[in-house]
Amino acid sequence: MQNRGEGGAPPITPKFSMSAPSIVREKGDHFSLFGLPRKLWIEMSSLEQKFLELSWKLHPDKFVNASPTEQELSLKSSSELNDAYRVLRDPVARVEYLLELEGMRKEGEHKQQAPSELLEEVFELNESLDELREAKASGGDLGSLKSRLESAEKNFQEKLGEVDAQLQLAAKQWDAAIDADAGDANRKAIMVRLNELLNRRSYIRNLVTNVQKELL
Amino acid sequence: MARTVGIDLGTTNSLVGYIDPQTGAPKCIPGPNGSALCPSVVSIDEDGGVIVGEPARRRLLTQPERTIYSVKRLMGRGVADIQDELKLFPFRIDPSSKNVIRVRLGDKFFTPPEISAFILRELKNWAEAYFGESVDRAVITVPAYFNDAQRQATKDAGKLAGLEVLRLVNEPTAAALAYGLHEKQRGHVAVYDLGGGTFDISVLKLISTSEGDIYQVLSTNGDTHLGGDDIDNLLQAFVHDKVLQQHRVDFSPHSELAQELRKELIALKHQLSEKESATLRFRLPSGAVFVHEFKRANFEGLIRPIVDRTMGPVRQALVDAKLKPSEVEEVVLVGGATRTPLIRRTVQEYFDRKPHTELNPDEVVALGAAVQANILDRGVSNMLLLDVTPLSLGIETYGGAVAKVIPRNSTIPASAQEMYTTGVDNQTGIDIHVLQGERELAKDCRSLARFTLKVPPAPAGLPRIEVKFLIDANGILQVGAKDTRTGEQRTMEVQPSYGISDSEIERMLEESIEYAEQDFAERQAIEARTEAETILAATQKALVTEQAASLPRAERESIDAAVAALKESISGSDYKLIRKRIDDVNQATMHLAELVMNSAVSTALQGRKLAEV
Numbered sequence: 097m098q099n100r101g102e103g104g105a106p107p108i109t110p111k112f113s114m115s116a117p118s119i120v121r122e123k124g125d126h127f128s129l130f131g132l133p134r135k136l137w138i139e140m141s142s143l144e145q146k147f148l149e150l151s152w153k154l155h156p157d158k159f160v161n162a163s164p165t166e167q168e169l170s171l172k173s174s175s176e177l178n179d180a181y182r183v184l185r186d187p188v189a190r191v192e193y194l195l196e197l198e199g200m201r202k203e204g205e206h207k208q209q210a211p212s213e214l215l216e217e218v219f220e221l222n223e224s225l226d227e228l229r230e231a232k233a234s235g236g237d238l239g240s241l242k243s244r245l246e247s248a249e250k251n252f253q254e255k256l257g258e259v260d261a262q263l264q265l266a267a268k269q270w271d272a273a274i275d276a277d278a279g280d281a282n283r284k285a286i287m288v289r290l291n292e293l294l295n296r297r298s299y300i301r302n303l304v305t306n307v308q309k310e311l312l
Numbered sequence: 313m314a315r316t317v318g319i320d321l322g323t324t325n326s327l328v329g330y331i332d333p334q335t336g337a338p339k340c341i342p343g344p345n346g347s348a349l350c351p352s353v354v355s356i357d358e359d360g361g362v363i364v365g366e367p368a369r370r371r372l373l374t375q376p377e378r379t380i381y382s383v384k385r386l387m388g389r390g391v392a393d394i395q396d397e398l399k400l401f402p403f404r405i406d407p408s409s410k411n412v413i414r415v416r417l418g419d420k421f422f423t424p425p426e427i428s429a430f431i432l433r434e435l436k437n438w439a440e441a442y443f444g445e446s447v448d449r450a451v452i453t454v455p456a457y458f459n460d461a462q463r464q465a466t467k468d469a470g471k472l473a474g475l476e477v478l479r480l481v482n483e484p485t486a487a488a489l490a491y492g493l494h495e496k497q498r499g500h501v502a503v504y505d506l507g508g509g510t511f512d513i514s515v516l517k518l519i520s521t522s523e524g525d526i527y528q529v530l531s532t533n534g535d536t537h538l539g540g541d542d543i544d545n546l547l548q549a550f551v552h553d554k555v556l557q558q559h560r561v562d563f564s565p566h567s568e569l570a571q572e573l574r575k576e577l578i579a580l581k582h583q584l585s586e587k588e589s590a591t592l593r594f595r596l597p598s599g600a601v602f603v604h605e606f607k608r609a610n611f612e613g614l615i616r617p618i619v620d621r622t623m624g625p626v627r628q629a630l631v632d633a634k635l636k637p638s639e640v641e642e643v644v645l646v647g648g649a650t651r652t653p654l655i656r657r658t659v660q661e662y663f664d665r666k667p668h669t670e671l672n673p674d675e676v677v678a679l680g681a682a683v684q685a686n687i688l689d690r691g692v693s694n695m696l697l698l699d700v701t702p703l704s705l706g707i708e709t710y711g712g713a714v715a716k717v718i719p720r721n722s723t724i725p726a727s728a729q730e731m732y733t734t735g736v737d738n739q740t741g742i743d744i745h746v747l748q749g750e751r752e753l754a755k756d757c758r759s760l761a762r763f764t765l766k767v768p769p770a771p772a773g774l775p776r777i778e779v780k781f782l783i784d785a786n787g788i789l790q791v792g793a794k795d796t797r798t799g800e801q802r803t804m805e806v807q808p809s810y811g812i813s814d815s816e817i818e819r820m821l822e823e824s825i826e827y828a829e830q831d832f833a834e835r836q837a838i839e840a841r842t843e844a845e846t847i848l849a850a851t852q853k854a855l856v857t858e859q860a861a862s863l864p865r866a867e868r869e870s871i872d873a874a875v876a877a878l879k880e881s882i883s884g885s886d887y888k889l890i891r892k893r894i895d896d897v898n899q900a901t902m903h904l905a906e907l908v909m910n911s912a913v914s915t916a917l918q919g920r921k922l923a924e925v
Contacts, residue, residue: 151696156785162848
């Protein structure tokens with residue numbers, strides 16, 4: 097299946113993960129690189145301080161006159177440091193990463209179907225989007241359509257805020273479960289909840305982005 | 313030890329800077345005519361001799377077909393990319409060139425890296441004459457928004473000029489370094505850099521730590537085809553139309569007359585930064601004189617679209633840095649085009665803050681490059697630069713979509729691992745297409761490389777090949793692959809979509825003037841010996857650490873043996889043998905180097921924990 101024709105998609109089966117550097121498998125994970133437990137609340141200023149301190153030690157600029165081995169190690173470890181910092185400082189990426197680490201969220205298995213209670217609103221939204229595209233193409237009146245979409249965008253933005261609040265709550269529950277050394281079943285239940293919330297968030301986020309694109 | 317310099321390889325002018333050991337301050341090195349600005353113009357004379365800088369610029373009028381300016385616009389680009397530029401610039405492109413442009417100068421063809429190498433070599437000569445000793449290492453600046461191919465082309469140019477490129481540094485970051493020394497700024501800094509051909513905006517955070525100052529780039533954005541050249545093109549088109557209307561004279565934008573007009577218009581543009589009006593008097597071949605008075609207001613009306621085009625990237629950079637304009641404490645203007653009053657006003661209004669213009673906007677990037685060259689040269693220092701990749705790195709998936717694996721504005725070095733497997737039984741190859749850019753479809757992004765992963769025949773889905781994409785501290789992509797079932801490293805030929813292959817670079821090097829003068833093998837031996845000495849010094853340092861003391865006797869003995877063998881080989885001139893023994897020492901000390909590095913990391917973490925108590 098060596099379809100290498102012009103413009104055709106290559107026959108690859110990529111599976112995309114958030115970020116799972118080799119350090120995860122070989123030595124440790126993003127959390128342990130920073131000396132942190134696998135918890136979701138991270139104190140940002142101390143994370144930044146550790147990042148800067150480790151950067152002083154590992155950055156390739158510090159190894160310009162070193163042996164090629166040391167240069168290669170510096171490149172490898174400073175990229176792992178930067179990758180880890182990028183993931184941990186972003187609250188959503190951090191949750192995704194934790195779930196991957198715990199085997200909860202498989203690479204590339206991100207559900208994109210609409211959450212059932214949103215179906216009706218999403219249907220309406222897509223209809224409005226179609227109408228707007230048609231009106232744009234035929235040069236029709238955009239005013240009323242735009243205001244309808246703007247209020248829909250506001251509505252979904254609010255929903256995004258709700259999901260974020262729920263995500264925060266679930267994250268707190270996770271941290272509490274770790275502190276209490278809770279059993280697997282309890283932790284698994286929280287992870288299922290986190291995973292649902294992430295999928296829901298990514299779905300709504302895409303909707304908002306699509307609407308914003310059309311409104312530009 | 314030979315000197316290390318910082319070089320600003322600009323679209324219009326190039327400069328070379330160094331750190332004055334007496335004062336510790338960066339300085340630009342003047343050329344033979346006393347000016348530190350070397351016009352980025354190259355001309356080839358009838359005998360094949362290379363003329364660079366001011367003398368070449370004069371030949372733009374007399375020998376336009378043998379002379380080229382603004383070659384930076386062609387770096388890392390393919391013929392299809394530059395069709396728009398060809399309407400405006402008198403580039404004579406070899407019609408057979410595709411992914412690497414070849415430009416005709418007289419009766420010879422040159423690639424953009426070769427032409428840039430002539431400019432770099434000229435600056436190297438300036439510095440060598442100034443110091444009275446050789447210069448063989450340099451930091452070279454590039455626009456922050458340069459993509460992988462443009463960066464690689466710049467690095468190639470350095471190599472062709474006989475320079476070891478220690479680092480490619482982003483121009484706005486270099487400017488921030490120069491200003492940081494000058495002003496002792498802290499907090500958030502925005503650098504607005506409008507050069508001859510490129511526009512960059514970078515947002516940095518300046519942080520003081522107990523170990524020194526960190527310059528952390530938070531975001532960068534820009535346009536690699538927007539600059540002072542575009543202002544000149546607008547003026548030229550404007551005058552060309554007027555001349556056509558009034559005098560019925562039409563002339564080719566590539567003619568000598570057009571070059572003459574361009575020169576006049578650049579002088580006029582400079583006058584309009586100082587005065588409210590300026591008059592163009594341009595003699596036509598018929599003897600008639602075209603006269604037009606430009607008022608500053610008309611001029612600003614004409615160039616406003618260009619200034620407006622810079623503001624989109626400015627807004628995006630702030631959004632990416634998660635800052636409001638009012639949260640930026642300092643604004644720095646860089647690049648000759650920022651002398652334009654309209655640009656100063658526009659930037660000042662947007663940030664509601666008077667921008668810094670204290671340092672000469674033509675020199676500030678070279679000064680910053682000199683600062684970074686000095687930091688790297690000494691290895692240890694109380695300053696650290698953390699830069700970002702300007703564009704997202706992605707991989708083509710089904711249906712021509714792009715999956716982003718490293719987002720833009722990630723601190724570099726940055727990496728991503730992707731696992732690949734086969735879709736059908738006994739598939740022997742997996743094709744991978746790597747791209748750079750923000751768009752969702754592969755056809756709208758910049759193709760960096762295509763390659764095929766070789767897979768041993770196996771049932772579909774069984775092979776597990778991990779591909780690692782790594783963007784190094786120069787912003788250049790490296791790719792490695794590993795079969796995770798066998799642990800076997802897979803090498804692959806990554807053919808860059810744009811740019812010169814490594815073997816072509818080698819051939820150019822061998823053919824270049826410097827190598828013709830000196831025996832190739834001898835030159836190789838000198839380089840190998842220098843490298844060997846660096847490694848021996850580094851190994852010596854590692855051998856006196858605590859970690860070395862705890863090594864098993866056998867491991868220590870194998871290191872000692874490898875070191876002794878390398879020492880013995882450098883007295884000879886067999887460069888292949890020296891290279892092999894360098895590899896042996898590297899192999900023998902790999903484990904020790906890891907131990908030392910890990911210990912540095914855990915010390916850093918422990919230090920932190922103690923501080924937290």
